[in-house]
Amino acid sequence: MRSSSSARIAVAALAAAACAPNGAPTDAAREASNDAGVASARADARDASTPTPRPDAAPRTDVAPETSRACAALALCDDFEHAAVGGPPDPTKWTVGAPDVTGTGALAVDDAQHHSGARSVKVTGQGGYSNHIFFTNADVIATLGPVVWGRFYVRLSDALGDGHVTFLAMKDTSDGGKHLRLGGQSQILMWNRESDDATLPDLSPAGIALSEPLPTGRWLCVELTVDEGAGTMQTWVDGAEIAGLHLDATPTPDVDDQWLRRADWRPALADFALGWESYAGQAMTLWFDDVALDAARIGCL
Numbered sequence: 001m002r003s004s005s006s007a008r009i010a011v012a013a014l015a016a017a018a019c020a021p022n023g024a025p026t027d028a029a030r031e032a033s034n035d036a037g038v039a040s041a042r043a044d045a046r047d048a049s050t051p052t053p054r055p056d057a058a059p060r061t062d063v064a065p066e067t068s069r070a071c072a073a074l075a076l077c078d079d080f081e082h083a084a085v086g087g088p089p090d091p092t093k094w095t096v097g098a099p100d101v102t103g104t105g106a107l108a109v110d111d112a113q114h115h116s117g118a119r120s121v122k123v124t125g126q127g128g129y130s131n132h133i134f135f136t137n138a139d140v141i142a143t144l145g146p147v148v149w150g151r152f153y154v155r156l157s158d159a160l161g162d163g164h165v166t167f168l169a170m171k172d173t174s175d176g177g178k179h180l181r182l183g184g185q186s187q188i189l190m191w192n193r194e195s196d197d198a199t200l201p202d203l204s205p206a207g208i209a210l211s212e213p214l215p216t217g218r219w220l221c222v223e224l225t226v227d228e229g230a231g232t233m234q235t236w237v238d239g240a241e242i243a244g245l246h247l248d249a250t251p252t253p254d255v256d257d258q259w260l261r262r263a264d265w266r267p268a269l270a271d272f273a274l275g276w277e278s279y280a281g282q283a284m285t286l287w288f289d290d291v292a293l294d295a296a297r298i299g300c301l
């Protein structure tokens with residue numbers, strides 16, 4: 001997964017993964033994803049010569065499923081179709097607010113954009129530290145471990161900027177209640193560990209090149225898995241794994257060497273929050289739809 005050729009294939013898969021009007025991946029996207037999976041398998045075969053693979057390494061599932069598992073079968077699933085436009089998402093599933101302080105950031109169910117049905121959650125994210133806004137489920141993720149899977153669709157109004165931003169935050173009770181955060185910095189998708197500000201990938205030129213800027217103005221399927229027992233993570237966009245966001249047990253320069261300086265990192269995730277948190281001033285309007293959590297891979301619709 002770490003070779004530059006795999007990264008280029010992942011880029012190609014991402015670029016090709018435009019969705020058809022019904023939200024289904026195009027044939028080109030499926031082919032590109034499958035090509036990425038083949039390349040990954042070849043890379044894995046090379047990796048098999050590594051002397052001491054850890055038995056607790058996360059399972060590898062590089063080939064994207066072409067369909068999603070049914071919503072009713074998942075531990076958490078919300079398409080936001082049953083909440084009133086202009087109001088909060090279903091209060092039996094979600095709490096609206098922010099861990100620190102909310103200011104002029106806002107969110108509400110919206111019928112101007114949707115991935116499924118007619119509605120989604122629109123987040124009007126403002127710049128500046130005091131304008132955090134999230135909708136949070138604190139009931140499900142802690143029941144899933146040790147392997148957690150998440151899937152959501154997101155649509156961004158603007159490109160990720162240079163400053164650090166977060167659109168997914170998960171409280172880690174093994175890390176003093178600090179957050180594991182997915183968002184952007186240096187114009188690419190990246191993970192950040194709040195407790196020590198470690199990033200995945202490293203924000204070196206080579207690390208930045210192993211992640212992606214996120215396309216704007218269309219729905220993106222984001223999938224992630226965290227193995228709390230092994231301390232590993234993987235992340236996909238539109239079915240293509242992002243090479244720079246692959247955390248395993250072996251420190252890789254420019255990818256997870258900084259993260260693995262804390263070799264004992266074993267998260268215990270307590271909640272799942274989507275929204276917007278900007279530290280360096282970037283505002284963003286973004287929409288979320290078809291949000292799901294489960295103990296197995298969910299897939300993209």
Ligand code: CA
Nearest residue numbers: 079116117119
């Ligand atoms: Ca919907």
